Amino acid sequence: MYVAVKGGEQAIDAAHRLLAEERRGDRSVPSLTLAQIAEQLTLAVDRVMNEGSLHDRELAALAIQQARGDLIEAIFLIRAARTTLPRFGYSEPLETRRMRVKRRVSAAFKDIPGGQILGPTFDYTHRLLDFSLAAGLEPPEAAVAPTGLSTDMPRVLELLDSEGLIEKPSQEQGEPGDLTQDPLSFPADRDLRLQNLARGDEGFLLSLAYSTQRGYGRTHPFAGEIRVGMVEVSFTPEELGFAIVIGEITVTECEMINQFKGSAMVKPQFTRGYGLCFGQSERKAMSMALVDRSLRSGELGEERIAPAQDEEFVLSHSDNVQATGFVEHLKLPHYVDFQSELVMLRRMRAEASGDGQTLKAAE
Amino acid sequence: MNAPAYNFAYLNEQTKRMIRRAILKAIAVPGYQVPFASREMPMPYGWGTGGVQVTASVLTPDDRLKVIDQGADDTTNAVSIRKFFVKTAGVATTERTEEATIIQTRHRIPETPLTADQILVFQVPIPEPLRFLEPRETETRKMHALEEYGVMHVKLYEDIAQFGEIATTYAYPAKVADRYVFDPSPIPKFDNPKLDDCPALQLFGAGREKRIYAIPPHTKVKSLDFEDHPFEVQRWNEPCALCGSRTSFLDEIVIDDKGARMFVCSDTDFCAKQRDGR
Numbered sequence: 001m002y003v004a005v006k007g008g009e010q011a012i013d014a015a016h017r018l019l020a021e022e023r024r025g026d027r028s029v030p031s032l033t034l035a036q037i038a039e040q041l042t043l044a045v046d047r048v049m050n051e052g053s054l055h056d057r058e059l060a061a062l063a064i065q066q067a068r069g070d071l072i073e074a075i076f077l078i079r080a081a082r083t084t085l086p087r088f089g090y091s092e093p094l095e096t097r098r099m100r101v102k103r104r105v106s107a108a109f110k111d112i113p114g115g116q117i118l119g120p121t122f123d124y125t126h127r128l129l130d131f132s133l134a135a136g137l138e139p140p141e142a143a144v145a146p147t148g149l150s151t152d153m154p155r156v157l158e159l160l161d162s163e164g165l166i167e168k169p170s171q172e173q174g175e176p177g178d179l180t181q182d183p184l185s186f187p188a189d190r191d192l193r194l195q196n197l198a199r200g201d202e203g204f205l206l207s208l209a210y211s212t213q214r215g216y217g218r219t220h221p222f223a224g225e226i227r228v229g230m231v232e233v234s235f236t237p238e239e240l241g242f243a244i245v246i247g248e249i250t251v252t253e254c255e256m257i258n259q260f261k262g263s264a265m266v267k268p269q270f271t272r273g274y275g276l277c278f279g280q281s282e283r284k285a286m287s288m289a290l291v292d293r294s295l296r297s298g299e300l301g302e303e304r305i306a307p308a309q310d311e312e313f314v315l316s317h318s319d320n321v322q323a324t325g326f327v328e329h330l331k332l333p334h335y336v337d338f339q340s341e342l343v344m345l346r347r348m349r350a351e352a353s354g355d356g357q358t359l360k361a362a363e
Numbered sequence: 364m365n366a367p368a369y370n371f372a373y374l375n376e377q378t379k380r381m382i383r384r385a386i387l388k389a390i391a392v393p394g395y396q397v398p399f400a401s402r403e404m405p406m407p408y409g410w411g412t413g414g415v416q417v418t419a420s421v422l423t424p425d426d427r428l429k430v431i432d433q434g435a436d437d438t439t440n441a442v443s444i445r446k447f448f449v450k451t452a453g454v455a456t457t458e459r460t461e462e463a464t465i466i467q468t469r470h471r472i473p474e475t476p477l478t479a480d481q482i483l484v485f486q487v488p489i490p491e492p493l494r495f496l497e498p499r500e501t502e503t504r505k506m507h508a509l510e511e512y513g514v515m516h517v518k519l520y521e522d523i524a525q526f527g528e529i530a531t532t533y534a535y536p537a538k539v540a541d542r543y544v545f546d547p548s549p550i551p552k553f554d555n556p557k558l559d560d561c562p563a564l565q566l567f568g569a570g571r572e573k574r575i576y577a578i579p580p581h582t583k584v585k586s587l588d589f590e591d592h593p594f595e596v597q598r599w600n601e602p603c604a605l606c607g608s609r610t611s612f613l614d615e616i617v618i619d620d621k622g623a624r625m626f627v628c629s630d631t632d633f634c635a636k637q638r639d640g641r
Binding site for chain 2: 080336339340341
């Protein structure tokens with residue numbers, strides 16, 4: 001009997017209907033709304049916007065719901081939608097100095113101009129399950145600060161810069177590249193590396209960053225400053241010729257201070273690593289800053305020996321949409337190639353036993 | 364939030380122009396891997412996004428499309444890609460090789476000889492034939508530029524030393540127009556002879572790796588080998604159990620749990636044609 005898979009079309013349709021039903025779950029439980037996801041699963045939405053490379057909370061919420069909470073699948077949905085969008089230009093660079101800060105900490109100084117602002121953070125919570133949530137209790141309202149915060153907070157690294165203790169920010173000139181419009185080639189400049197890291201998988205970057213702390217390309221980092229808050233996005237329409245504010249977004253910025261570099265010409269200075277993400281994504285921004293610094297080992301004249309310093313390795317494997325596609329494509333039929341291997345293996349074994357030999361390894 | 368409206372064959376015209384430029388360059392330099400700004404597609408990387416982008420860029424409303432995976436039109440991924448183009452481009456489709464103007468394939472070249480008015484589009488996972496010998500793109504690009512293919516011959520020689528023959532059975536490297544060594548995608552080496560002097564245009568798209576390459580019609584494609592170990596293809600001891608063909612690539616089908624097997628054509632259209640006496 002011929003048992004090869006037939007009727008792929010019907011099978012696919014039926015599988016999609018079953019998937020939709022599984023996604024919905026028990027129909028006696030009310031369906032989630034996009035507002036619930038966007039308002040209450042905010043950090044999941046932030047991650048999907050970051051790695052999906054598209055700032056749209058509502059679309060990200062839809063993607064999370066459609067993906068049954070699988071964030072890499074949601075990121076994939078957002079990427080596939082994003083790629084079809086018309087592109088009408090690039091915004092002006094964000095001025096994070098003028099951020100409306102919600103949270104801002106420095107691990108390098110005890111106090112800083114503008115103050116340390118703890119803001120909404122898990123950092124000092126005790127990780128005990130909160131059964132009042134399960135009971136459906138509303139939390140008490142948050143306290144309001146007695147005075148408003150400055151909207152012009154100097155960066156901690158600027159304080160070091162005024163003494164010449166840290167290298168100048170990157171002075172690369174010209175338009176930044178865009179790896180969604182041009183294929184990435186190596187060696188890649190820092191603009192493209194940072195873009196790649198901003199879109200990169202949080203888990204992958206976290207592990208790479210962790211590896212640098214454990215000695216695989218150590219950079220001796222200090223969290224110079226992490227700030228989270230709203231920044232204005234400005235855009236210059238061609239017909240106007242001057243920049244207009246088109247909205248405000250929440251971003252997380254991390255500036256790492258790393259161990260020095262000096263030469264006969266330049267006195268020793270701290271070096272920089274930089275991370276910037278949509279939303280409140282501190283783990284991602286910090287990992288990005290550590291990996292950014294590691295990837296600068298070439299330009300800083302350090303020996304490149306660790307995975308996090310190897311730009312081909314890092315940039316080629318950071319994208320989780322690419323990674324998940326290629327790993328999971330092993331589910332597709334490979335029986336033609338497998339058949340080719342079977343034919344060869346059987347013949348080699350037959351030849352081997354014909355010679356009176358045995359191929360123990362192949363048994 | 365607006366539901367987006369999609370262009371003919373999904374990609375916007377700007378993207379298609381970019382891909383067509385890459386295709387033209389690929390045709391001008393046979394076997395050379397042209398980098399292109401591959402887009403995210405609504406199917407996963409590794410599932411044919413390169414082939415789909417190439418097909419979308421060369422497709423016209425008058426085309427008749429055939430999609431195969433493992434030689435068969437009804438494998439799930441072939442069905443999925445065919446449905447994608449029916450939905451986004453509304454083009455006619457066919458399962459008959461001779462009726463198709465564009466054939467997108469994964470892992471096979473049809474048994475029915477192709478003609479000058481056809482385009483064969485291959486889905487490519489890893490376009491770089493040297494990748495498993497040298498993981499760095501910066502190095503392999505240099506090796507291609509210098510035509511430095513010694514490592515590939517060493518690899519094939521090591522196979523002979525270890526196994527008594529070249530142990531590569533699919534994605535078998537070949538040289539295009541006496542210049543570039545290329546990866547014909549994971550087709551069985553059985554199909555390599557069909558690449559040579561083919562009247563149809565052969566396009567290769569690797570979406571995740573962002574590369575396009577091409578074999579223009581009637582281009583010389585020579586599978587790598589040695590004088591004393593000439594290139595040869597797989598052979599089966601029995602004919603296809605359904606159509607009796609002795610010339611086609613056969614899939615092995617396990618038909619019970621006692622290890623009984625039957626062998627049938629992997630090219631389902633060719634097999635049906637033999638049976639119908641078409």
